[in-house]
Amino acid sequence: MLSTKTLYLLYLSTGFAVGFGHCIGMCGPIVVTFSLNLKEKSIFFPQLLYHLGRITTYVALGGLVAAAGSLTMVAAHIASLQKGVMVFSGVFIVFMGLAMAGWLPISRIFADYSSPRGWISRWFGRLLKIKSNIAYLPLGLLLGLLPCGPVYTALLGSARAGMDAGSAYHGLLAGMGLMGAFGMGTVPALFLVAAVADMGWLKSRAIIYKTGAILMMVAGIIFIIRAFRF
Amino acid sequence: MKHLRILLGAALLTAFLLAAPGLISAGDKYQEMINCDLHAGPCTLALSENAVTLEVIPRPVKAMQDLLFRVTLTEKLPHSTVAPYIDLGMPGMNMGPNRVQLKAVGDLVYEGRGVIVRCPSGRRTWQATVTLPDGGQTRFIFDVIY
Numbered sequence: 279m280l281s282t283k284t285l286y287l288l289y290l291s292t293g294f295a296v297g298f299g300h301c302i303g304m305c306g307p308i309v310v311t312f313s314l315n316l317k318e319k320s321i322f323f324p325q326l327l328y329h330l331g332r333i334t335t336y337v338a339l340g341g342l343v344a345a346a347g348s349l350t351m352v353a354a355h356i357a358s359l360q361k362g363v364m365v366f367s368g369v370f371i372v373f374m375g376l377a378m379a380g381w382l383p384i385s386r387i388f389a390d391y392s393s394p395r396g397w398i399s400r401w402f403g404r405l406l407k408i409k410s411n412i413a414y415l416p417l418g419l420l421l422g423l424l425p426c427g428p429v430y431t432a433l434l435g436s437a438r439a440g441m442d443a444g445s446a447y448h449g450l451l452a453g454m455g456l457m458g459a460f461g462m463g464t465v466p467a468l469f470l471v472a473a474v475a476d477m478g479w480l481k482s483r484a485i486i487y488k489t490g491a492i493l494m495m496v497a498g499i500i501f502i503i504r505a506f507r508f
Numbered sequence: 509m510k511h512l513r514i515l516l517g518a519a520l521l522t523a524f525l526l527a528a529p530g531l532i533s534a535g536d537k538y539q540e541m542i543n544c545d546l547h548a549g550p551c552t553l554a555l556s557e558n559a560v561t562l563e564v565i566p567r568p569v570k571a572m573q574d575l576l577f578r579v580t581l582t583e584k585l586p587h588s589t590v591a592p593y594i595d596l597g598m599p600g601m602n603m604g605p606n607r608v609q610l611k612a613v614g615d616l617v618y619e620g621r622g623v624i625v626r627c628p629s630g631r632r633t634w635q636a637t638v639t640l641p642d643g644g645q646t647r648f649i650f651d652v653i654y
Contacts, residue, residue, distance in 0.1 A: 292604050299602035304629065349623055353572050364628065430572075430625035431604035504628050508654075 286459045289432060293463020296428040301464050302471055304426060307497035308367060309468045311374045313475035314490050321476045324414040325469060331418020333461035337454045343433045344440025344453020360425040361508050367421055368501030375494035425508060432460040538599040538633040546650045555646045558583045560638050562648050570653045571626040577608050579638055581616045590641040591618055598627060599635050599649060624652050
């Protein structure tokens with residue numbers, strides 16, 4: 279049997295490999311949405327908070343699965359919730375695409391709030407600006423529930439680690455730790471995608487920006503269709 | 509002009525919504541690699557001097573449920589103390605390591621429990637790579653019900 283340290287390293291490297299091989303394709307549209315919508319703002323803290331939220335959910339799921347000693351049991355209970363999250367993320371991406379393209383007169387919830395007039399607007403604008411970064415944390419917490427093959431596979435390992443541990447407490451810690459390591463491993467790939475989408479020349483050209491918005495809408499619709507087929 | 513643009517947009521969106529499910533399912537180009545129908549029963553593949561039979565129970569084979577994997581060989585392994593194992597994955601997609609460790613339950617029969625996870629992409633073609641220690645590997649590619 280592998281030592282605990284080796285298992286953590288294995289999960290970290292698995293997350294890293296899966297991040298580049300799988301997450302870019304499946305979760306790329308979400309981080310690209312954030313990047314494009316943040317416009318001139320730095321993507322670093324919003325993305326960091328989003329991933330922190332996502333990893334926190336993985337850790338919680340890891341603990342839950344390890345305590346239950348079964349992935350299938352937990353997955354059966356959260357399946358409908360995951361479906362809802364998938365629909366939500368699809369609708370979210372479509373709405374963001376519509377807002378970016380200027381086809382939807384809604385304020386950009388996670389973007390800059392320009393030219394507020396009057397002190398109430400200014401104050402509200404500042405408040406929203408603070409919220410705009412913080413909002414990425416609950417968003418990450420929620421989207422961490424998105425159904426994902428490699429996450430399920432990692433959870434299988436957490437369930438086994440939970441069963442192999444000497445006590446329920448150690449099993450819980452092992453499950454949480456392994457999912458934390460896995461989640462951290464997936465961050466570099468998604469940060470890279472976000473950084474590429476954040477490139478100045480990409481955002482400064484209206485036609486590219488609008489094309490990006492349309493592609494986002496398409497990605498969002500695919501998310502929704504997949505959710506209903508899930 | 510504005511109404512025309514809205515109508516055109518709505519038509520494009522409707523066309524996409526109607527076409528997308530077909531496009532998504534057509535994306536599973538790996539279906540043609542399927543060499544085994546595990547829903548129907550056990551499958552046998554040759555591996556040098558040995559013949560490896562894989563059976564998955566219960567049938568039909570569904571994702572996200574506890575499954576029993578049974579491997580039967582026709583010849584004894586060179587190092588009979590080391591049991592074979594199965595790596596589950598999808599062709600062309602990294603799903604992370606998912607190994608089913610098998611235990612000998614008979615002279616040439618090995619069993620282990622595992623789960624085939626569900627991929628939200630909708631792709632249902634999976635592969636079970638059976639490894640015989642010092643005896644090589646063989647890949648069973650099959651359909652899974654989601």
